[in-house]
Amino acid sequence: MSLLIVGTVAFDGIETPFGRVDKILGGSATYIGVAASYFIEKSNLISVVGGDFKQKDIHLLESHGINCEGLEIISNGETFFWSGRYHENMNFRDTLETRLNVLEKFDPKIPLSFQDCDYLMLANLMPSIQLKAIHRLSKQPKLIVTDTMNYWIDNCLEDLLEVISKTDLLIVNDEEALELTKSKEISQAAEQIFQMGPKIVIIKRGTEGAVLFSGETFFECPVYSVKKCIDPTGAGDTFAGALVGYLTYTNDLTFDNLKRAVIRACAVASFCVEDFGVNHIINKSKEEIDYRINKLKNLIE
8 A cells, every 4th residue: 555645845943932943844744754654664755845955854754764756856946934933831823934935836746656546645735736636646546635724724715625525534623623614513513524525534622632533423532641742833744644654554444443543643643742843753663652552542441
């Protein structure tokens, strides 16, 4: 089974009550690819960076089995950059700066060797680019997973609804689900999203975990409680990466296996918040990950 990831590779500037970094490797596809690597040996990446992107960062991606053949490098451009400042409780943040740079005119090109993908992960990205990626595949993937955010709901709703109509599994947080569907509770939101196209919906609830909806059935998974949350940036992308990585590895879309995937996604995402950027999700051991998976299983039982 093969996994294709379409998303951003970026630099982030992050400030939280625990410190500040001015330029650190980030981007939705980066977190997703690294998280997926704990379940599959290889994934394929479609993204774009500028000439300022560091070779050491490409090596980091490749060291986690991410095939960068589809990483377009525009030598006279600059990599997408975002900076933000988190509030004291870490649930809210202010965006300080967004520079689209090379992402502004990104036209995703899918190499022939990437065409035969079984699982397609459309990471948080402009819906118009997500649509192009879908249309440029020569065959229908077994599963299309889409992640999005409230910015695209507010500014690109028509394109986003078309992406959702072609999506099998949609990942959103609770606030986004309610805004997208104009619902008052997440179970109602899931029902509305089913009518838009997806057969499976996962709604992330921050410190309250995540809820999986499929047909008439649902499953709630708690978060793994960490001692200190340093930086929540990328935790949702890490969740998505672990989820789709496990589904690709098992090639099993039964509800029971989706539950197992959500538990693993919550476990791996818990590492992300313990340091800035991808610092705490790289080079994790199987023992570290299994320990948190088993802790969550015990909580659920």
